[in-house]
Amino acid sequence: MTKYIVVTGGVLSSVGKGTVSASIGLLLKERGFRVSIIKIDPYLNVDAGTMNPYMHGEVFVTEDGAETDLDLGHYERFLDINTSKHNNITAGKVYFEVIRKEREGKYMGQTVQIIPHVTEEIKKMVTKVGEIEKSDIVISEIGGTVGDIEGLPFLEAMRELRLDEEEHNVIFVHVALVEYLSVTGELKTKPLQHSVQELRRIGIQPDIIIARSIVELDDETRRKIALFTNVRPEYIFSSYDVQTPYEVPLILEKQGLGNKIIYKLNLNQRNQASFEEWSKFVNSVKNKEGKRVKIALIGKYTKLKDSYLSIKEAIYHASSQLGIVPELLWVESTDLEKDSDAGKVLEQAEGIIVLPGFGSRGAEGKIRAIHYARTNNVPFLGICFGLQLAVVEFARNVLGLSGANTTEVDPSTSFPVVSLLDEQKKVTQFGGTMRLGSQRIHLMKDTLVYSLYGEDVIYERHRHRYEVNPSYVDSLQAHGLIVSGVSDNGLVEMIELKDHRFFVATQAHPEFKSRPLRPAPLFTGFLKAIIGK
Structure with a gap:
């Protein structure tokens, strides 16, 4: 039975969700699980192919010729896998498919709406990846920031997916910025708190929080985040600035993220995780x-x-x-x-x-x-x-x-x-x-x-x-x-x-x-x- 991890972002975009998602994938792969990973882009473009690099960054091309988001490059490099057109879902793809079905009369005269038709299509696209790739775990990174209008159908679909699946089959990981005020030496958690409140307002309670900051979280800040987000302190992790993104899996593993995800998904670890070769590579880059x-x-x-x-x-x-x-x-x-x-x-x-x-x-x-x-x-x-x-x-x-x-x-x-x-x-x-x-x-x-x-x-x-x-x-x-x-x-x-x-x-x-x-x-x-x- 396929398990699902949904990665959301808060406070601002480009906070590092792609690196965190790829890192989670590596932690699970090293434990012996077959991992698939998806980038969900809420923009209306069907793919990234027609977008100016200044708008979107690199267009990453997959083996089967899909023009996709650059985060798929992170996934391939971290997990040493080849992704495909199925691993990048855009709002354009979803609406294109829904409209195609409507024109073909597939909805039997129904009024076609965001709920349930668009959200059902999103869920089908996510679960299809697990079926095609015979995955133990599918990680879905939702692009943008919680609160963006265009992202709401995708968040709603993932909320529904948790209802559809058995208990322990779907967990939510929220990545959000914790601002560091260098003048006072303080970590400010209020923006992260608000982003979690926005998630909870639409029916999603994060299981794990990964706080992105310049410096590592201290215990007091971790307890404060826990108090206002309803996430226990041991499920709050720190993704702080490092010399290379390839170091992120190592710092998250050191904090115990891999084991906590295994526990939340009610899985038994298959392999003893070893990051020896990865650590050598990171040290050589540094x-x-x-x-x-x-x-x-x-x-x-x-x-x-x-x-x-x-x-x-x-x-x-x-x-x-x-x-x-x-x-x-x-x-x-x-x-x-x-x-x-x-x-x-x-x-x-x-x-x-x-x-x-x-x-x-x-x-x-x-x-x-x-x-x-x-x-x-x-x-x-x-x-x-x-x-x-x-x-x-x-x-x-x-x-x-x-x-x-x-x-x-x-x-x-x-x-x-x-x-x-x-x-x-x-x-x-x-x-x-x-x-x-x-x-x-x-x-x-x-x-x-x-x-x-x-x-x-x-x-x-x-x-x-x-x-x-x-x-x-x-x-x-x-x-x-x-x-x-x-x-x-x-x-x-x-x-x-x-x-x-x-x-x-x-x-x-x-x-x-x-x-x-x-x-x-x-x-x-x-x-x-x-x-x-």
Whole structure:
């Protein structure tokens, strides 16, 4: 029988529910349970695919090609699992399904309402994940903050789920901010109290509270929270500031959260939890004594670092394995087009990564960075649009095709070395219509990429509409560009240069499959080239 944990948030958004949810999942997985995890987003978008990164952060792509919330990246990295389209539920998906059923007459003439029709659909989507994945425990993180209008149907659905299920099958974990006033040295619990009151007003009593704060809770503050929330002190936990989010499972385990959840769900622990390998990884990430390396990350959304969250984490995974300390130099690509000071950052960098991103804004800045890396023998990694612009730069400056470009940036270019995929030419809707998800890549032997992966065929996740124009591939190769990986139908997937310390670009997004204990090979190879290994 599947058990359910519902994680809610209070006081403000971005309080760390995703990290806490992933941490809970890890605590339970280490005890031998099969855990599934869902992110519920109350916005009306069907998925995150059409949203600007400044609005939403990174769009995380799953194996089956779903464009989802970045929290699914946390889940995959912490639990070392692959999520799917079923693991991200949005209000848009729910209402779309309810309206579809209404149009098909599935409700037999009923007046379709939030209760029971919308809430029933939400419950079906949550329980379906447990059925598909044969889960012992399903964790559902409800995005946003208690009190948000758009979140009410989801909270109501979870309240109903607790009624529907047998006793001990559903518990609620509430994550809320406890503000620390540095002037007086006080922890203020009133906002957390109000958020719990709001939950109780709609019929949900938290079983466990996780207080998010700068400093660790003291016993007096814990007792005060207990008094005003009707949650016993031993079920109130502290998620305080740590050097890395990967440390959160360890501090919660130390406080006994895993055992308390097992008790609340009336489960018998299957394994003795061991966090030895995880602890080693956390210590290596926290270690600041290793060799420091400066890496320039060139993108058009660098003012919000979460726009490239998986890439940042992939760098930390590989750095940990190699015992080095990465110093990330974020460079806005538009600044490279007009600001000489931004160009000086390239001179400081020991390695350059050109980040993904669509559209013309900042494209020439990225090309400038690629040109610098190629001509100065600086280790370079290009991801998705980074590969396409690396081809543009090579075509302009090596083949001599002045004005060469991608048709995404310049539809009238005389040398369209990057062009729209054939299957994209008739696409009229933007949501969920790119080349998405896990795709097979055939690696060429005797190439750098092949040596990094050590396999003839690999699978990496994709998210793009444009490709290297096949008409130019022979010419590019004749001038020294190596196509080191191709798709089943011959699309360029990987490129590299032979006489360069490390010049590799990929159409794929290898960052999505990087794990703390299994770094992505391209990131490991990139960093090894920087330190000369």
